[in-house]
Amino acid sequence: MAAGFIDPLFSTGFVLSLLGIERLCDWMEAGEPQEKLDRYGVETLADLDATADLVGAAYRTLDDPESFEAVSMLYFAAASYSECARRLGKPGLAPGFLLRSHPRFGPGFRECLLAAGRAHPDALAAQVASVVRPFNVAGLCDPSKRGWYPVAAADLLGASDTLGSDPDEIRAMLRRTGFDG
Numbered sequence: 364m365a366a367g368f369i370d371p372l373f374s375t376g377f378v379l380s381l382l383g384i385e386r387l388c389d390w391m392e393a394g395e396p397q398e399k400l401d402r403y404g405v406e407t408l409a410d411l412d413a414t415a416d417l418v419g420a421a422y423r424t425l426d427d428p429e430s431f432e433a434v435s436m437l438y439f440a441a442a443s444y445s446e447c448a449r450r451l452g453k454p455g456l457a458p459g460f461l462l463r464s465h466p467r468f469g470p471g472f473r474e475c476l477l478a479a480g481r482a483h484p485d486a487l488a489a490q491v492a493s494v495v496r497p498f499n500v501a502g503l504c505d506p507s508k509r510g511w512y513p514v515a516a517a518d519l520l521g522a523s524d525t526l527g528s529d530p531d532e533i534r535a536m537l538r539r540t541g542f543d544g
Protein backbone atom coordinates (compact mmCIF):
# COMPACT_ATOMS: atom_id res chain seq x y z
CA MET A 364 0.00 0.00 0.00
CA ALA A 365 1.29 3.47 -0.86
CA ALA A 366 2.49 5.66 2.01
CA GLY A 367 0.80 8.61 0.36
CA PHE A 368 -0.54 10.21 -2.78
CA ILE A 369 0.38 13.65 -4.08
CA ASP A 370 -0.81 15.40 -7.19
CA PRO A 371 1.76 14.61 -9.95
CA LEU A 372 2.34 18.26 -10.97
CA PHE A 373 6.13 17.95 -10.63
CA SER A 374 6.39 14.21 -11.42
CA THR A 375 7.73 13.33 -7.97
CA GLY A 376 6.36 9.76 -7.80
CA PHE A 377 9.40 7.81 -8.99
CA VAL A 378 11.81 9.78 -6.81
CA LEU A 379 9.71 9.35 -3.69
CA SER A 380 9.43 5.61 -4.42
CA LEU A 381 13.19 5.26 -4.98
CA LEU A 382 14.06 7.19 -1.81
CA GLY A 383 11.75 4.88 0.13
CA ILE A 384 13.41 1.81 -1.40
CA GLU A 385 16.87 3.18 -0.55
CA ARG A 386 15.84 3.70 3.07
CA LEU A 387 14.35 0.21 3.31
CA CYS A 388 17.59 -1.25 1.89
CA ASP A 389 19.58 0.65 4.55
CA TRP A 390 17.26 -0.76 7.19
CA MET A 391 17.69 -4.34 5.90
CA GLU A 392 21.47 -3.99 5.62
CA ALA A 393 21.57 -2.75 9.22
CA GLY A 394 19.85 -5.96 10.40
CA GLU A 395 16.31 -4.53 10.46
CA PRO A 396 16.39 -2.63 13.77
CA GLN A 397 13.04 -1.19 14.92
CA GLU A 398 14.59 2.23 15.47
CA LYS A 399 15.62 2.50 11.80
CA LEU A 400 12.18 1.33 10.68
CA ASP A 401 10.56 4.06 12.79
CA ARG A 402 12.97 6.56 11.23
CA TYR A 403 11.97 5.29 7.76
CA GLY A 404 8.34 6.16 8.57
CA VAL A 405 9.20 9.62 9.84
CA GLU A 406 11.45 10.45 6.87
CA THR A 407 8.97 9.11 4.32
CA LEU A 408 6.11 11.20 5.70
CA ALA A 409 8.37 14.27 5.92
CA ASP A 410 9.28 13.83 2.22
CA LEU A 411 5.59 13.59 1.36
CA ASP A 412 4.78 16.71 3.41
CA ALA A 413 7.55 18.74 1.74
CA THR A 414 6.31 17.64 -1.69
CA ALA A 415 2.70 18.43 -0.80
CA ASP A 416 3.72 21.90 0.43
CA LEU A 417 5.56 22.56 -2.85
CA VAL A 418 2.73 21.32 -5.05
CA GLY A 419 0.17 23.21 -2.94
CA ALA A 420 2.14 26.45 -3.36
CA ALA A 421 2.37 25.84 -7.10
CA TYR A 422 -1.39 25.42 -7.38
CA ARG A 423 -1.92 28.54 -5.26
CA THR A 424 0.05 30.54 -7.84
CA LEU A 425 -1.30 28.86 -10.97
CA ASP A 426 -3.00 32.06 -12.14
CA ASP A 427 0.15 34.15 -11.58
CA PRO A 428 2.93 32.97 -13.95
CA GLU A 429 5.69 34.99 -12.25
CA SER A 430 4.99 33.54 -8.82
CA PHE A 431 4.49 30.06 -10.29
CA GLU A 432 7.88 30.29 -11.96
CA ALA A 433 9.48 31.37 -8.67
CA VAL A 434 7.97 28.33 -6.89
CA SER A 435 9.17 26.03 -9.68
CA MET A 436 12.72 27.43 -9.27
CA LEU A 437 12.77 26.00 -5.73
CA TYR A 438 11.95 22.58 -7.16
CA PHE A 439 14.51 22.72 -9.97
CA ALA A 440 17.23 24.06 -7.65
CA ALA A 441 16.69 21.34 -5.04
CA ALA A 442 16.41 18.59 -7.66
CA SER A 443 19.46 19.60 -9.71
CA TYR A 444 21.63 20.18 -6.63
CA SER A 445 20.60 16.86 -5.03
CA GLU A 446 21.16 14.94 -8.24
CA CYS A 447 24.64 16.42 -8.72
CA ALA A 448 25.58 15.73 -5.08
CA ARG A 449 24.55 12.09 -5.52
CA ARG A 450 26.36 11.75 -8.84
CA LEU A 451 29.48 13.12 -7.17
CA GLY A 452 29.17 10.45 -4.47
CA LYS A 453 28.34 13.11 -1.85
CA PRO A 454 24.70 12.41 -0.93
CA GLY A 455 25.28 13.87 2.53
CA LEU A 456 25.29 17.34 0.94
CA ALA A 457 21.61 16.92 0.04
CA PRO A 458 19.66 15.62 3.05
CA GLY A 459 15.96 14.86 2.55
CA PHE A 460 13.88 15.11 -0.60
CA LEU A 461 13.89 18.71 -1.91
CA LEU A 462 16.79 19.43 0.49
CA ARG A 463 14.13 19.73 3.20
CA SER A 464 16.58 18.74 5.96
CA HIS A 465 19.35 21.02 4.78
CA PRO A 466 19.93 23.54 7.59
CA ARG A 467 20.07 26.43 5.17
CA PHE A 468 17.87 25.48 2.22
CA GLY A 469 15.11 23.76 4.25
CA PRO A 470 13.94 26.76 6.30
CA GLY A 471 14.27 29.13 3.33
CA PHE A 472 12.29 26.72 1.14
CA ARG A 473 9.45 26.57 3.68
CA GLU A 474 9.35 30.36 4.10
CA CYS A 475 9.13 30.87 0.33
CA LEU A 476 6.29 28.35 0.07
CA LEU A 477 4.39 30.16 2.81
CA ALA A 478 4.87 33.46 0.94
CA ALA A 479 3.78 32.03 -2.43
CA GLY A 480 0.40 33.43 -3.43
CA ARG A 481 0.58 35.99 -0.62
CA ALA A 482 3.70 38.05 -1.40
CA HIS A 483 4.04 40.34 -4.42
CA PRO A 484 5.48 38.28 -7.33
CA ASP A 485 8.65 40.42 -7.49
CA ALA A 486 9.21 40.03 -3.75
CA LEU A 487 8.66 36.28 -3.99
CA ALA A 488 11.07 35.97 -6.94
CA ALA A 489 13.74 37.88 -4.96
CA GLN A 490 13.18 35.75 -1.86
CA VAL A 491 13.43 32.55 -3.90
CA ALA A 492 16.56 33.76 -5.71
CA SER A 493 18.29 34.40 -2.40
CA VAL A 494 17.41 30.92 -1.08
CA VAL A 495 18.48 29.27 -4.35
CA ARG A 496 21.76 31.20 -4.83
CA PRO A 497 24.06 28.97 -2.71
CA PHE A 498 22.61 25.84 -4.39
CA ASN A 499 22.30 27.10 -7.92
CA VAL A 500 24.11 24.58 -10.14
CA ALA A 501 21.92 25.15 -13.21
CA GLY A 502 21.93 28.92 -13.82
CA LEU A 503 18.39 29.22 -12.39
CA CYS A 504 16.51 32.39 -11.36
CA ASP A 505 17.79 34.29 -14.38
CA PRO A 506 15.00 36.45 -15.87
CA SER A 507 17.05 36.99 -19.05
CA LYS A 508 16.52 33.30 -19.88
CA ARG A 509 12.75 33.89 -20.03
CA GLY A 510 12.01 30.47 -18.56
CA TRP A 511 14.19 28.57 -21.06
CA TYR A 512 17.03 26.96 -19.13
CA PRO A 513 19.55 24.99 -21.20
CA VAL A 514 21.64 22.15 -19.75
CA ALA A 515 25.09 23.76 -19.72
CA ALA A 516 28.17 22.19 -18.14
CA ALA A 517 29.50 25.73 -17.58
CA ASP A 518 26.75 26.40 -15.00
CA LEU A 519 27.75 23.36 -13.01
CA LEU A 520 31.49 24.00 -13.31
CA GLY A 521 30.94 27.58 -12.15
CA ALA A 522 29.11 26.29 -9.08
CA SER A 523 31.59 23.55 -8.12
CA ASP A 524 32.29 25.21 -4.74
CA THR A 525 28.66 24.83 -3.71
CA LEU A 526 29.07 21.07 -4.17
CA GLY A 527 32.29 20.93 -2.15
CA SER A 528 34.15 19.86 -5.29
CA ASP A 529 36.80 21.17 -7.61
CA PRO A 530 36.15 21.57 -11.35
CA ASP A 531 38.17 18.42 -12.15
CA GLU A 532 35.84 16.33 -9.96
CA ILE A 533 32.85 17.85 -11.77
CA ARG A 534 34.42 17.15 -15.20
CA ALA A 535 35.13 13.53 -14.19
CA MET A 536 31.53 13.13 -12.97
CA LEU A 537 30.17 14.53 -16.23
CA ARG A 538 32.32 12.11 -18.24
CA ARG A 539 31.35 9.18 -16.02
CA THR A 540 27.63 9.93 -16.47
CA GLY A 541 27.89 10.30 -20.24
CA PHE A 542 27.44 14.08 -20.51
CA ASP A 543 29.38 15.49 -23.42
CA GLY A 544 27.62 18.84 -23.90
Ligand SMILES: Cc1cc2nc3c(=O)[nH]c(=O)nc-3n(C[C@H](O)[C@H](O)[C@H](O)COP(=O)(O)OP(=O)(O)OC[C@H]3O[C@@H](n4cnc5c(N)ncnc54)[C@H](O)[C@@H]3O)c2cc1C
Pocket residue numbers: 365371374375376377378380
Ligand atom coordinates in the same frame (compact mmCIF):
# COMPACT_ATOMS: atom_id res chain seq x y z
C1 LIG B 1 0.05 7.73 -16.11
C2 LIG B 1 1.12 7.91 -15.07
C3 LIG B 1 2.24 8.65 -15.39
C4 LIG B 1 3.26 8.84 -14.44
N1 LIG B 1 4.35 9.56 -14.76
C5 LIG B 1 5.33 9.76 -13.85
C6 LIG B 1 6.50 10.50 -14.18
O1 LIG B 1 6.67 10.99 -15.30
N2 LIG B 1 7.45 10.69 -13.23
C7 LIG B 1 7.28 10.18 -11.97
O2 LIG B 1 8.17 10.38 -11.14
N3 LIG B 1 6.19 9.44 -11.62
C8 LIG B 1 5.21 9.24 -12.54
N4 LIG B 1 4.10 8.50 -12.19
C9 LIG B 1 4.00 7.98 -10.82
C10 LIG B 1 4.80 6.69 -10.65
O3 LIG B 1 4.42 5.77 -11.68
C11 LIG B 1 4.46 6.10 -9.27
O4 LIG B 1 4.73 7.08 -8.28
C12 LIG B 1 5.34 4.87 -8.98
O5 LIG B 1 5.21 3.94 -10.02
C13 LIG B 1 4.93 4.25 -7.66
O6 LIG B 1 5.72 3.09 -7.49
P1 LIG B 1 5.25 1.92 -6.55
O7 LIG B 1 6.26 0.84 -6.70
O8 LIG B 1 4.97 2.45 -5.18
O9 LIG B 1 3.82 1.45 -7.12
P2 LIG B 1 3.46 0.75 -8.51
O10 LIG B 1 4.42 1.14 -9.59
O11 LIG B 1 2.01 1.04 -8.69
O12 LIG B 1 3.70 -0.79 -8.21
C14 LIG B 1 2.79 -1.55 -7.43
C15 LIG B 1 2.79 -2.98 -7.99
O13 LIG B 1 2.09 -3.84 -7.07
C16 LIG B 1 1.26 -4.67 -7.82
N5 LIG B 1 0.18 -5.07 -6.91
C17 LIG B 1 -0.80 -4.32 -6.39
N6 LIG B 1 -1.58 -5.05 -5.58
C18 LIG B 1 -1.06 -6.30 -5.58
C19 LIG B 1 -1.42 -7.52 -4.91
N7 LIG B 1 -2.44 -7.61 -4.06
N8 LIG B 1 -0.65 -8.59 -5.13
C20 LIG B 1 0.42 -8.54 -5.96
N9 LIG B 1 0.80 -7.41 -6.62
C21 LIG B 1 0.06 -6.31 -6.41
C22 LIG B 1 0.76 -3.83 -8.97
O14 LIG B 1 0.32 -4.66 -10.04
C23 LIG B 1 2.05 -3.07 -9.33
O15 LIG B 1 2.87 -3.78 -10.25
C24 LIG B 1 3.09 8.29 -13.13
C25 LIG B 1 1.96 7.54 -12.83
C26 LIG B 1 0.98 7.34 -13.78
C27 LIG B 1 -0.23 6.49 -13.43
